[in-house]
Amino acid sequence: MTTLKCIAVDDEPLALKLVETFIDQTPFLQLSASCDNAVEAMSLIREKQPDLVFLDINMPNLTGMELARLLQEQPGQVPKIVFTTAYNHYAIEGYKVNAVDYLLKPFSYEEFLRAANKVLQITEEASNNFQPITADDEFIFLKVEYQWVRISLKEILYIESLKDYVKVHLDDNQKAILSLISLKALEEKLPSAKFMRVHRSFIVSLDKINAISKNSIFIDKTEITVGEQYKETFKTIVDKWLK
Structure with missing residues (x-):
């Protein structure tokens, strides 16, 4: 089975711990790092090259939504994003930055797993979606x-x-x-x-x-x-x- 490397980002300690626990419970997820602010998250994403980021939206200095927009503008592979937030009015903005899913706090493990499975399916289908080609192929x-x-x-x-x-x-x-x-x-x-x-x-x-x-x-x-x-x-x- 494909293993997805994850980073968890949330400025609320209890919320961050919950996401970390859910990641540990999920066989195909691997926690690469976690942090409590989006500025540090940017550096961790560049260093760890995760497949998936569970990203809180409402954070000081740099919001999760602002971080997602910055990632879209960067060259290279952009990780999949699942937003976590206590506010439901961000759903449309999440779609604009290509977020895979949107978890409204407080969310259950079942809801978390459903979002993680969606990312897994997209990743596996994409990885099997082509055959390698060379410059000489037509x-x-x-x-x-x-x-x-x-x-x-x-x-x-x-x-x-x-x-x-x-x-x-x-x-x-x-x-x-x-x-x-x-x-x-x-x-x-x-x-x-x-x-x-x-x-x-x-x-x-x-x-x-x-x-x-x-x-x-x-x-x-x-x-x-x-x-x-x-x-x-x-x-x-x-x-x-x-x-």
Whole structure:
């Protein structure tokens, strides 16, 4: 069984202890660290590289929601987040930062386990969702519902992140393909000579770009904004094209 490395973050000692206890009770969870503030949590996440963070929202100095937004903007793999809070009005904000679940205090072990199982399912399905490819391969396989679908790399226009899914947009008016895998996981398997991450929500096929502007890429009739953290890398590619 897959083991998920976890970090627990809560400024209330009793609430933190409860999450630690629940993690210890769950066979597929492993507690890597715990802390009582989001600033320390940021450092621990960088150091420990956890798969899952149980994150309180209402904390001083830096809230859990603010930490989640910062993590979304950082390069590299972002851990799954399950929010824990005493306030139910954060549910929509949690969705915006791709939180897997939202536990309303006081929550039971059954509710905790349900959230943990959801993360486990997403992780296992994503890890089994593709076969390794090399720069010389001309296709990939992605799991779509209950079958593996072969996709030609030459047919991919761009790939869009939709929370825990990716939407692969294809040329020749083919229907887009939806697959349960993170954009980061798929990015690591695509040949970098053919595909580039240009936004936290988009990977583009370099061969399909038909126009560029200062801050945007145009593929077919779609305009894709180049994210701030990707501009320098993309500029390097553009400079080579324009020489």
